[in-house]
Amino acid sequence: MAVLSAASRAGIWRKVQRYWSDQREACNFTKAQLSAAVDATDDWIEANQTSFNQALPAQFRNNATLQQKTILFLYVAARRAGLLDWADGD
């Protein structure tokens, strides 16, 4: 898997700004700093995807799809950041 295209990275840059605007969430950084952060995040995923995959239990790793592993990663990361809107018992 390659890093995202410049257009895809720009799309994320636009999307998160609109999300934070809608949320009225204070952003103490500039557009350029956010753009660099998008790039760094994509680069980090590119550099560490193998490590993440190897950290998964073998049975899951060998049978789950890329999309399933990605959703798993997103859900765990979102829960850690308090971004999921359901309770632990749901």
Next chain:
Amino acid sequence: MATRFLLTPASAEMPSSNFPALVPVNTTERRMALAFDASTQETCAWTVVVPQGTTGTITAVISYAMASATTGGVAFEIGVEALTSGDAVDLDASTSYDTTNTGTDAAVPGTAGYMEQLSITLSNVDGWAAADLARVYLRRAPANAADTATGDAYVFALEIRDGA
């Protein structure tokens, strides 16, 4: 100095694409604003008739707040088209705007939602004179080097002053 126009979000005219959304900034009070995107250049306009007695330097004052940004700057552009009765401009097919006037604010308010006013001297008003049918457009300039603030810029009002 006299106020000649007070242009509000609800009276803005929108092009067919890339226009600022008309949004309630405060959902309880329904304080309305035009939300200008940080990456896509969005434009709206107002049609006015230049009042009798208009004279001197024309100045625009933009009352804005940022949706989320607490650092960085913003840039806006204002254009003017002034038509005198009988001018050879086909209004259903063309425009005749003067050169754009640009204004920048190097530092947005440190708290999102705080209002700040940006004053722009309109050096290019298409030679407008009393009784002209004029159109004034407003747009954010996200590609301007001074426009560094993230997220939407909310515009609450655009005031046009002259030197009277």
